[in-house]
Amino acid sequence: MSKLTTLTVLGSTGSIGKSTLDVVARHPDRYRIYALTANQQDGMLLEQCQQFAPKFAVLLDEAAAERLSANLRSAGSATQVLTGVAALEQVSAAAEVDAVMAAIVGAAGLRPTLAAAHAGKKILLANKETLVMAGAVFMDAVRASGSVLLPIDSEHNAIFQSMPHNYGGDLTTSGISKILLTASGGPFRNTPLSELHHVTPEQACAHPNWSMGRKISVDSASMMNKGLEVIEAHWLFNAPADSIQVVVHPQSVIHSLVQYVDGSVLAQLGNPDMRTPIAYGLAYPERIDAGVAPLDLFKIAQLNFVAPDFERFRCLALAYQALRAAGTAPSILNAANEVAVAAFLDRQIPFLAIPRLIEAVLERLPVKAVTAVEDVLTADADARATALELMPSFH
Numbered sequence: 001m002s003k004l005t006t007l008t009v010l011g012s013t014g015s016i017g018k019s020t021l022d023v024v025a026r027h028p029d030r031y032r033i034y035a036l037t038a039n040q041q042d043g044m045l046l047e048q049c050q051q052f053a054p055k056f057a058v059l060l061d062e063a064a065a066e067r068l069s070a071n072l073r074s075a076g077s078a079t080q081v082l083t084g085v086a087a088l089e090q091v092s093a094a095a096e097v098d099a100v101m102a103a104i105v106g107a108a109g110l111r112p113t114l115a116a117a118h119a120g121k122k123i124l125l126a127n128k129e130t131l132v133m134a135g136a137v138f139m140d141a142v143r144a145s146g147s148v149l150l151p152i153d154s155e156h157n158a159i160f161q162s163m164p165h166n167y168g169g170d171l172t173t174s175g176i177s178k179i180l181l182t183a184s185g186g187p188f189r190n191t192p193l194s195e196l197h198h199v200t201p202e203q204a205c206a207h208p209n210w211s212m213g214r215k216i217s218v219d220s221a222s223m224m225n226k227g228l229e230v231i232e233a234h235w236l237f238n239a240p241a242d243s244i245q246v247v248v249h250p251q252s253v254i255h256s257l258v259q260y261v262d263g264s265v266l267a268q269l270g271n272p273d274m275r276t277p278i279a280y281g282l283a284y285p286e287r288i289d290a291g292v293a294p295l296d297l298f299k300i301a302q303l304n305f306v307a308p309d310f311e312r313f314r315c316l317a318l319a320y321q322a323l324r325a326a327g328t329a330p331s332i333l334n335a336a337n338e339v340a341v342a343a344f345l346d347r348q349i350p351f352l353a354i355p356r357l358i359e360a361v362l363e364r365l366p367v368k369a370v371t372a373v374e375d376v377l378t379a380d381a382d383a384r385a386t387a388l389e390l391m392p393s394f395h
C-alpha cells in the first residue's frame, strides 16, 4: 500500500486543474489536498473546497477571496482563504506538501512553480511557460533541491515514458538520435492562408482533438504551443534544438516518440485525454486508473504524419529562433505571445498579427544573459510593454 500524498494544485479551476481533481477523486486513499488555487473563480473554487476540504484556498483576486472566505464560513468549512502571489508560493513550498501540480496558465505560474522547486517538492509540470521563460534557473533549482520533475504536457510525458529510466541528461550517451515531438496541427492545419486573416477566437479555440484553456487553444492554432514545447523539451531533456523534430500527426494518438541510434523508435500512445499524463505524474513510478477509455486501434485505423509548414505557422519558426538565440529571447517570445494572444481573444488584432507582433518585439529588444530569475522577470516586463506599444500598428 503506497503512502498518502499531500498535494497542492496550482490553477485548480482550469482545464488541467479540473482533470487533476477528477483523477484525485478516483483515489481518495492515495491523495489528500493541501491547497487549491485560482485567479478569480471563487464559485468553482468553493465547490472544489467543499469536495476536497483543503487546508488552504488561494485566490489572486482579493474581492473574490473575500467572497470565498464568507461563503466557506457560512458553509461551516475549515478551509482558510489566502490571497496574493506570496500565498501561492507559500502553499507550494509548505513543509506538509509532497507534490505540486503546476497548472497555472502563462508567466503567472513562474514564481509559485519555482517556489516548489526551491523547496524540493515533487513537481507535476503543466505550466510550460515556466521552462520557456526560466529554463536554466528552474532546472538549476530542481537539481539543487533534489525535486522530482515530472512533465505533464502530453508530448513531454510521452518522451519521458519513452526515455531510458536512468536517463542522465545526455541524448548521445543514451543512444538517442532524435526527439520526435508530435503536433496535431490545430484547427487551421488545412485552412487556406487567405482565410486565416479572418478567423475568430471561437474558431481558434475549437481544437479538433483536445479540450483546453483558451490561451493554450490559441497557441495550438498558431502552433506557438509546439514552439513553446520545443523549448520545454530542450530544458527537460537537455536536447539541442537540432535534435528536436516536430512531426504533424493530426490524430493526436501518438503523443511523441524517441528515436535511438540502433533504429528503434519508442513512443507512447493513448486517447487524447490529459488525465493519462496527470495520473502518470501523480502515481509515478506506479500506475493508477485515470478514468480514460482504452485506446481502440481498430476504430482509429489510420495514423498520418506530415512535416510542419513553417511558412503557415510562423510562430513555430520564431520559437526555434528564440531557443537558438538563448538568454532572454524565449522570455521575450513568451511575453509577447501572451500579450498578442490576449489581444486576439479580445478581438483587438487579427490572428495573423500574432506572429508579426512577436517578431517585431523580438527585433526591438536586445537579448541578454540570464543569471537569475530577476533577469527573466525584467525581460518579461519589457517585452509586454513593447508589445503593447507596438500593438496599434497591428490592428
Ligand code: NAD
Pocket: 010, 011, 012, 013, 014, 015, 016, 017, 037, 038, 039, 040, 041, 060, 102, 103, 104, 105, 106, 108, 126, 127, 128, 129, 152, 153, 154, 210, 211, 212, 213, 214, 215, 216, 274
Ligand atoms: P486554464 O486557462 O484552463 O486554467 C488556468 C488556471 O490558472 C485557472 O485555474 C486560473 O484561475 C489560474 N490562473 C490564471 N491566471 C492566473 C494568475 N495570474 N495567477 C494565478 N492563477 C491564475 O489553462 P489550462 O488549459 O488548464 O492550462 C494550464 C497550463 O497547463 C498552461 O501552462 C498550459 O500551457 C498547460 N497545458 C495545458 C494542457 C491542456 O490540455 N489544457 C495541456 C498541456 C499543457
Ligand code: MG
Pocket: 153, 154, 155, 229
Ligand atoms: Mg502539449
